[in-house]
Amino acid sequence: PAPLVHGGFGPGGGTGRAAWTLRGEPVPFVHLSERVTGEALAEAGRKPPGHSDAPAFLAEWRGPVSYERWGIPYDRIAVPILALGGGRDAQWPSGYGVEMIQERMAALGKAELVEAHVYPDAGHGISRPGIASPLSLYAIHRVSRLWATKGGVPEANSSAGYDAWTRTLRFLRTLVIE
Secondary structure, rough: OOEOOEEOEEEEOOOOOOOOOOOEEEEEEEOOOOOHHHHHHHHHHHOOOEEEOHHHHHHHHHHOOOOOOOOOHHOOOOOOEEEEEEEEEEEHHHHHHHHHHHHHHOOOOHHEEEEEEEEEEOOOOOOOOOOHHHHHHHEEEEEEEEEEEEEEHHHHHHHHHHHHHHHHHHHHHHHOOO
């Protein structure tokens, strides 16, 4: 979860290209600063424990960014949202993202559409149940191919993974597509 629309990611960080399109046109997205995509990130990711992107993303999300330009259009959302995040996510401040989704939807009078869960001691990747060992705190990032610190505590990651999976299945069963 994130409060802003982000672009695509490629080897070494951001690609500068849209990750989403609407009616064939790229959706505008926040361009990440050098602290998220630069050489320092690549250097930190060359060996374990790897880079931790969450602090830089959090600075971007809390910084002087334009929510009017790059913010997710919560006012147009009329469907249920399931938002899951780890409070100790070292790759992406997913817990903060969940809180921002709740806050923005509540401000629009749509709090009932959001089912939100932040697992305080969990890190990144809670959507993958059963992945929890001391080594699971670090990983080669699938896109950047750099070492990344995932964060969290193994037991909390495991517990959050199973709970998140259960909640996801329950949430999907509640959706009726006509």
